[in-house]
Amino acid sequence: MNIHKNMNNQELTRLLRAVEAAYRVKGESPFRIRAYDNAADSVEHATRELKDLWEEGRLQDIPGVGANIASHLEELYETGDVKHFRRAFKNLPEAMFELLEVPGIGPKTSYKLTKTLGITKSRSAVKRVKQAALKGKIRKIEGFGEESENQIIKGIEEFERRENRMLLPTATQLAEEFIAYMTKEKAVLRIDPLGSLRRRTATIGDVDVAVATRNAGKVIDHFKKFPQAKRILAAGENTARLIHRSGRQIDIKTQIPKRYGALLQHFTGSKNHNIHLREVALEKGRSLSEHGIKVGKITQEYSDEEKFYNALGMDWIPPELREDTGEIEAAIHHALPKLVSPNQIRGDLHIHTNYPWQSSHDMGTHSMKEMIEKANELGYDYVGVSDHNPSTSAHKTQQLISEVKKRTEFLEQIKYSLEKKSEKRIIKVLNSLEVDILADGKLALPDEALKMLDYAVVSVHSSMRMSNARMTQRLLKGLSHPKAKILGHPTGRLLSKREGYEADWERVFKFVKAKNKFVEINAWSSRLDLPDTLVRIAIDIGVKLVINTDSHAVSHMDLMHYGVDAARRGWASPKDIINTLPFEKLKEMLLETT
DNA sequence: GCCGTTTTCGGCCCGACTGTTTTCAGTCG
Numbered sequence: 356m357n358i359h360k361n362m363n364n365q366e367l368t369r370l371l372r373a374v375e376a377a378y379r380v381k382g383e384s385p386f387r388i389r390a391y392d393n394a395a396d397s398v399e400h401a402t403r404e405l406k407d408l409w410e411e412g413r414l415q416d417i418p419g420v421g422a423n424i425a426s427h428l429e430e431l432y433e434t435g436d437v438k439h440f441r442r443a444f445k446n447l448p449e450a451m452f453e454l455l456e457v458p459g460i461g462p463k464t465s466y467k468l469t470k471t472l473g474i475t476k477s478r479s480a481v482k483r484v485k486q487a488a489l490k491g492k493i494r495k496i497e498g499f500g501e502e503s504e505n506q507i508i509k510g511i512e513e514f515e516r517r518e519n520r521m522l523l524p525t526a527t528q529l530a531e532e533f534i535a536y537m538t539k540e541k542a543v544l545r546i547d548p549l550g551s552l553r554r555r556t557a558t559i560g561d562v563d564v565a566v567a568t569r570n571a572g573k574v575i576d577h578f579k580k581f582p583q584a585k586r587i588l589a590a591g592e593n594t595a596r597l598i599h600r601s602g603r604q605i606d607i608k609t610q611i612p613k614r615y616g617a618l619l620q621h622f623t624g625s626k627n628h629n630i631h632l633r634e635v636a637l638e639k640g641r642s643l644s645e646h647g648i649k650v651g652k653i654t655q656e657y658s659d660e661e662k663f664y665n666a667l668g669m670d671w672i673p674p675e676l677r678e679d680t681g682e683i684e685a686a687i688h689h690a691l692p693k694l695v696s697p698n699q700i701r702g703d704l705h706i707h708t709n710y711p712w713q714s715s716h717d718m719g720t721h722s723m724k725e726m727i728e729k730a731n732e733l734g735y736d737y738v739g740v741s742d743h744n745p746s747t748s749a750h751k752t753q754q755l756i757s758e759v760k761k762r763t764e765f766l767e768q769i770k771y772s773l774e775k776k777s778e779k780r781i782i783k784v785l786n787s788l789e790v791d792i793l794a795d796g797k798l799a800l801p802d803e804a805l806k807m808l809d810y811a812v813v814s815v816h817s818s819m820r821m822s823n824a825r826m827t828q829r830l831l832k833g834l835s836h837p838k839a840k841i842l843g844h845p846t847g848r849l850l851s852k853r854e855g856y857e858a859d860w861e862r863v864f865k866f867v868k869a870k871n872k873f874v875e876i877n878a879w880s881s882r883l884d885l886p887d888t889l890v891r892i893a894i895d896i897g898v899k900l901v902i903n904t905d906s907h908a909v910s911h912m913d914l915m916h917y918g919v920d921a922a923r924r925g926w927a928s929p930k931d932i933i934n935t936l937p938f939e940k941l942k943e944m945l946l947e948t949t
Numbered sequence: 950g951c952c953g954t955t956t957t958c959g960g961c962c963c964g965a966c967t968g969t970t971t972t973c974a975g976t977c978g
Contacts, residue, residue: 386961390950419953461976500969550978563978593965596977606978608965621963626978633962638955644963 356444356452360435364398367428370440373397376462377443379541380451388746389806396627402856402888406432407823428799429897450480457481457629459510468507471496485511497571509586516602521881522850526552526559526603533581533605534564540577542570549622555920557883558850559572560586561604563622574609579943581605614646616657620643620664627679628672635683636667639672675923680891681937684689694923695902697916699935703730704739705789705812705843705875706912712758713750715791716743717818719907723769729909731782736938740766741787741812744799752801758786759804776843785945789843794818798834798839801845805838812875813904814843815856823857830863840945841901842867844877844884852881860889864896871947873933876902878918879911890925894895899944901933 356373357366365503375391398405408414409432414425427437447466454465468474472492474483474522485508487493493504521529530548545567551559552825570575571593578595579587588596588604596606599685610618621629633643647656648666657663661671669686673694676682685691707719708726723740728739745758763786770784789812791799791919798805798813805811813833821829834842842863846855867874875895877884882905885893893900902918904911922932927933933944 356972387950389961393951419951423950459976464977498969498974502968507966573951589966594965596966622978624978626962630962642963646964679977 356440358431358436358440360404360432361406362431364401364405368395371398371424372455374440374443376452376455376465377447379462380447380466381443390421390424392418394424399806400888402886404469406407417597448475449475450474450706453477453480454484457484457507457510458512459506460840465704467496468493468862469497481511481514496608513598513602514550520558520560520851521603523552523555523557523559523883523920524880524914525631526562528605529599529601529605530562530564532583533562533599535605536581536583537566537574537577539936540574542568542573542577543617544568547619549608549619550624554625554677555675555924557783559922561606562599563606563608565618565622566607566609566610567612567618569611571609574607578607586639588891608645613656613658616660616663617643617647618645619660620657623674623677625678628650628677628682631679631683632667635669637666641667647745650741650868675920677723687891692928694924695919695929695932695935696923696929700735700902700915700919700931700932701937702735702737702783702934702941703733703904703906703912703915704737704785704787704810704841704901704934705741705877706730706738706906707742708740710742710762710764712742713714714743714744715746717907718742721909723766724773725747725909726906726912727769727773727782727784733912733915735782737785738943739787739810739812741789744788744790744804747791747799755800759800759807763807787812787921789814790839791816792829792833794821794829796829798833798836803838805836808838810837812841812843813838813839815847819847819856821856823859826856826857827862830858831866834863834866834870839872841873841875841903843875844879844882846884846885846886846889847876848882848886850881850883855884855886860892861896864893864898867893868898871944873945874900875900875942876918876921878902878916880914880915880917883917885921885923885925887921890922890927892926894911894925894931898931899933900927900931903934 370394371391375388378388397417401417403429408416409428414420414428427439431437448469451465454460460812468484472487474480483590488504488508493499493507494501532550536776537546543566547565549563549565552562566574574701577589577596578643579590581597583600584597585600586598588598594608596604599605606620608618608622614618634644664671670689670691672682672686706726708723709719709721710723727738745755750758766786786809792813792815793799833839848855874885876890902922904915
């Protein structure tokens with residue numbers, strides 16, 4: 356186990372899980388094991404680097420990190436090693452921790468395999484286990500058999516071509532295809548996504564689906580015949596799992612209709628939400644499961660999820676909020692937010708067109724007219740056309756000004772022709788640009804050009820590796836210009852490609868609020884930026900947000916609802932989102948320059 | 950090992966599926 360001073364949250368998560376695994380092998384107290392599991396979960400989802408928190412003396416701000424684990428982490432950051440962890444790993448083969456990544460292999464199996472086969476080096480561990488399995492050596496080990504040997508081979512094959520998590524739209528599409536197939540079986544009475552897909556997280560591991568049925572056998576049989584299945588992993592009486600052709604896993608859980616609400620609740624998660632919910636139930640002498648609420652020996656049944664929550668003395672909690680970040684307390688006190696919904700969005704303030712100029716970044720594929728017409732079709736009241744600013748290297752200052760002037764006139768003409776053509780409702784068109792915040796915090800357009808715009812979306816597109824302090828300064832400076840109203844894709848993250856850059860977000864948000872600026876929730880699926888956790892922090896500070904698609908083609912404008920998902924996960928109500936406002940109100944807020 | 954509108958001690962979520970075990974352990978969600 357590689358332990359060093361500069362471990363980031365991802366490495367730290369692995370380390371804590373390794374300690375957990377070591378404890379499992381050694382038969383430590385189940386509660387201590389769970390404590391490490393909790394701490395690992397918590398670190399994995401933390402919005403700040405633990406090392407930074409350590410520097411501020413706030414390690415225990417992370418739930419699940421108490422006095423003991425905090426002291427171990429202090430030792431880690433001070434000395435680059437943790438004696439306590441070393442002791443936990445003592446007498447365990449290094450290689451066993453590598454095997455834990457293989458689906459189907461847990462700590463005990465991993466230990467047994469590495470020990471019996473004499474595997475020590477972690478790097479070649481998986482390969483050597485596979486070789487042993489292919490030679491039929493594993494079935495001879497006590498406790499293993501032919502079948503488990505095959506399972507190990509298949510698990511390793513999956514591990515070898517393992518891909519990252521799916522983006523939300525990929526998972527949504529996969530689920531839709533699967534649900535369409537399942538619905539052909541008449542025994543399927545109701546069918547819904549579960550898990551992180553139902554909670555609408557930015558990335559999804561497996562697709563989980565619930566089925567209400569009076570004949571689970573028929574449903575499972577139909578499931579097993581899914582033409583897109585590469586192999587069936589498991590199929591019991593009520594649940595089954597398969598690997599889709601794409602390599603993705605799909606699980607179904609069936610339940611009788613009168614218990615369907617309990618099933619939905621149980622498998623929507625998150626894990627932490629359910630654990631907390633069951634604790635609340637236990638205090639009332641009730642026990643929760645996918646079958647219902649058990650009081651003594653009697654299981655109360657719930658066909659719908661709302662009644663399930665109500666029975667526990669709380670309001671129904673929207674799936675997007677089920678992360679155990681205060682939603683259960685809020686539900687008990689009837690204080691859940693009324694979340695924003697897609698039909699409340701009245702406009703898109705960040706779209707790109709193919710307007711012909713030498714752009715600083717990629718242009719759109721459709722014309723201004725086409726994009727505006729699409730916005731009109733979507734029923735929007737307004738749209739802000741915000742191409743990238745012209746390249747600063749290819750234009751002198753005066754040229755930049757004249758380019759923006761030309762484009763402004765062009766857009767005016769389009770607006771005019773639209774008004775002439777349309778008899779009925781006319782969409783309001785705003786003149787905007789997405790302007791780079793350069794490395795020194797200056798905007799990539801001179802004042803005279805900015806002046807012509809209704810507003811600017813300002814974004815970072817270059818020099819992203821920068822210290823937290825410098826990036827914070829850069830963002831504040833970029834946002835200082837009166838026309839800079841929206842901070843575009845604020846963290847710059849690209850899901851499964853690149854981490855967002857670091858900045859002091861609390862400071863940025865306070866600045867944004869004080870200066871009447873807005874922060875974007877970019878709906879593009881690999882961005883979803885602001886991330887939901889930061890949406891929550893921004894809203895708590897009182898920042899107003901705007902959900903934009905950043906469309907580069909007509910079809911992209913349909914993806915707004917993914918941005919709404921992120922907003923909902925961050926507890927956003929319509930009042931937090933400025934593009935739920937009617938045009939006149941929006942104009943007041945957006946076009947005022949203070 | 951964590952945590953606290955009953956508690957700084959004494960609790961800590963729940964069940965399905967699989968394989969090899971003849972009664973249950975390991976893994977997963």
